[in-house]
Each structure stands twice: as C-alpha cells, then as structure tokens.
Amino acid sequence: MEHQERALAAYIDQVSADPDTVGVVLIGSLARGVEREDSDVDVYLIVTAEAFARAAGEDRWAWIDRRDLDYPGSYIDIKLADLEYLRTAVERGDDPTRASFAGARVVFSRSDELEGLVAGISVLGDEVWAERIRSHIAQAHLHGGYFLRQAEEHGDPFLLQHAAVHLTLAAARAALASAHRLMPGPKYIHALVREVPSPEGFVDAWDAVVASPSIASANALIAQLDQWLGRDQSRDESLSVFIRDNELAWLRGTIPAEYY
Incomplete structure (x- = not known):
C-alpha cells in the first residue's frame, strides 16, 4: 500500500x-x-x-x-x-x-x-526435494512407528506428545516437499498442510494425531504417508536415514532434518 x-x-x-x-x-x-x-x-x-x-x-x-x-x-x-x-x-x-x-x-x-x-x-532442485521427502518419511517412521509406540506402551505422557509433534511435523514436511513448498516456520504448518495437494484422508489422519496421539492414529497417518510418498522406503532404510540426519548431524556438519 x-x-x-x-x-x-x-x-x-x-x-x-x-x-x-x-x-x-x-x-x-x-x-x-x-x-x-x-x-x-x-x-x-x-x-x-x-x-x-x-x-x-x-x-x-x-x-x-x-x-x-x-x-x-x-x-x-x-x-x-x-x-x-x-x-x-x-x-x-x-x-x-x-x-x-x-x-x-x-x-x-x-x-x-x-x-x-x-x-x-528460495530455489531448490528436484533432487533436493526428493531427498527431503525421503528424510521426512524416515522421521515419521521412527517418531510415529517407534517412539510414539514406546510412549504409549510405557505410559510416558511427555514422550507421547513429543513423538506426536515430530510425527505430524515430518508428515507435513513430506507433503510440502512433494509440492516443492518451503516451510516458513512451525506456526504456518497447520494451514500449509491444508493448502498443498494430498490424497483424500491425509489431512484427516494428520488432524487425528494432533488431536489424540495414539498408536492407532499414528499408524493410520503413516499408512497414508507410505501409500502416497513412501512406498519403496523400508523401515531399515528409514532407520539409517534417521540416524544419519539426527544422531550424526554433528559429525556431518549438518542440521537435523526437521530444521532444514
């Protein structure tokens, strides 16, 4: 103006x-x-x-x-x-x-x-976006398929919330990467996950984990994500990618995937 x-x-x-x-x-x-x-x-x-x-x-x-x-x-x-x-x-x-x-x-x-x-x-190549999808799916597999399950099984309320936040962030980041959209910050995620194209039911599954994190809601979201973007990514591959991008970030001189 x-x-x-x-x-x-x-x-x-x-x-x-x-x-x-x-x-x-x-x-x-x-x-x-x-x-x-x-x-x-x-x-x-x-x-x-x-x-x-x-x-x-x-x-x-x-x-x-x-x-x-x-x-x-x-x-x-x-x-x-x-x-x-x-x-x-x-x-x-x-x-x-x-x-x-x-x-x-x-x-x-x-x-x-x-x-x-x-x-x-603000420009990234196709190969960078593809690697980001792979990395965010690995985050979703570990936070949703392992840490969240551990939290529920051991009655750890903090770990449950922590794993749910990281799972939903990773799922949203994978969705954004598939649309070649940058993430300005966490406060935009709730709106952005609704703006980018995604399969029917994905946003509903995402919302369900945010509202009520559980093994069941996490599994439903991960199933949606795998069907859409992670069909060829095994759990063993995700484990190695997760270790690379989190536990070895200090060694590689990088930052954890959620902070890309």
Missing part, C-alpha cells in the same frame, strides 16, 4: 547515505503484495563484510527502526546480512531463511551480485 511504500522509501533514503550499506531487500507481505493496512515493512539490510563482522561481534542481528514515524503503528523490521551470508544461504540455508526470500524484491543495491543471490535462495 502507498503508506508502506512511502515508509520504505524513507528508510532507503536513511540507510543509503551510509557507505556500509550494500543493499536493501524487501521481504514479507509488502514484497508479495498481500500486506494489510497495518502491516509493518520487513527488510534485509545488506551491509559490507566489515560492518557485518562488527554487528556479529555485538550480537546484533535484527532490530526495529522508524517506529511510528511513517504511519500509525508503523515500523521497519530489519534483519542484517552481508553478501557472504546470502551466498551461504543459496548453498545451505534452512527453510525459514529460504522462505523469507520467496518473492523478495531488491529495492536498493550497490552490488551487481545482489539480485542473483536473492533470486537463488
């Missing part, structure tokens, strides 16, 4: 005078054209490597600027990055980082590299 675009222009005028500013990347609802009347303005402020290192030394990664200066309730929500941050995000960014750049718009730049980096962060 016009008042948010004016606020953005004022912020660009403010930071472009600083020689440490390399660029400004608009993200969020304004970038995607779905902002509300009272939406804030979300940006990545791209700075020089030296400025980024100084901010890192101060543990300063994000802040709010121009609060109530441009329209009632307005503010600029800022995350800090440099070009190396963006290069690394293209290579191995997690889903929330990649999703934050989906639909992003470079609104100020002193770098010929910036546009290409921003465009590449």
Whole structure:
C-alpha cells in the first residue's frame, strides 16, 4: 500500500547515505503484495563484510527502526546480512531463511551480485526435494512407528506428545516437499498442510494425531504417508536415514532434518 511504500522509501533514503550499506531487500507481505493496512515493512539490510563482522561481534542481528514515524503503528523490521551470508544461504540455508526470500524484491543495491543471490535462495532442485521427502518419511517412521509406540506402551505422557509433534511435523514436511513448498516456520504448518495437494484422508489422519496421539492414529497417518510418498522406503532404510540426519548431524556438519 502507498503508506508502506512511502515508509520504505524513507528508510532507503536513511540507510543509503551510509557507505556500509550494500543493499536493501524487501521481504514479507509488502514484497508479495498481500500486506494489510497495518502491516509493518520487513527488510534485509545488506551491509559490507566489515560492518557485518562488527554487528556479529555485538550480537546484533535484527532490530526495529522508524517506529511510528511513517504511519500509525508503523515500523521497519530489519534483519542484517552481508553478501557472504546470502551466498551461504543459496548453498545451505534452512527453510525459514529460504522462505523469507520467496518473492523478495531488491529495492536498493550497490552490488551487481545482489539480485542473483536473492533470486537463488528460495530455489531448490528436484533432487533436493526428493531427498527431503525421503528424510521426512524416515522421521515419521521412527517418531510415529517407534517412539510414539514406546510412549504409549510405557505410559510416558511427555514422550507421547513429543513423538506426536515430530510425527505430524515430518508428515507435513513430506507433503510440502512433494509440492516443492518451503516451510516458513512451525506456526504456518497447520494451514500449509491444508493448502498443498494430498490424497483424500491425509489431512484427516494428520488432524487425528494432533488431536489424540495414539498408536492407532499414528499408524493410520503413516499408512497414508507410505501409500502416497513412501512406498519403496523400508523401515531399515528409514532407520539409517534417521540416524544419519539426527544422531550424526554433528559429525556431518549438518542440521537435523526437521530444521532444514
């Protein structure tokens, strides 16, 4: 909307005078054209490597600027990055980082590299999506087919809830991966699992585990998931993938699958 675009222009005028500013990347609802009347303005402020290192030394990664200066309730929500941050995000960014750049718009730049980096962060190849499906199915098999069963058999209420959350997250992440959809964060999962295409009964089975986790509801969801996306993935294969992606993440220099 016009008042948010004016606020953005004022912020660009403010930071472009600083020689440490390399660029400004608009993200969020304004970038995607779905902002509300009272939406804030979300940006990545791209700075020089030296400025980024100084901010890192101060543990300063994000802040709010121009609060109530441009329209009632307005503010600029800022995350800090440099070009190396963006290069690394293209290579191995997690889903929330990649999703934050989906639909992003470079609104100020002193770098010929910036546009290409921003465009590449939210793009993954078919082989990456296929491996994600495999990994998330492994998470579902172990959390739903082993840990949840152990929880119910031993009367462990914490483990029951923990396993159910991880099972439903893994099942939802597999569904998203099948549609090549990034996961912006857990608060979006309940809506996203309903948006992506899935077989009849999948969402109902998913909801049943969320509402009432049990061996029966877990088995029903896993059966739906296997029929749809995991037909060729054995439990032995899932065990090895689960160990690789969880217990050996520290050794491989990766992050657990649920945090991709």
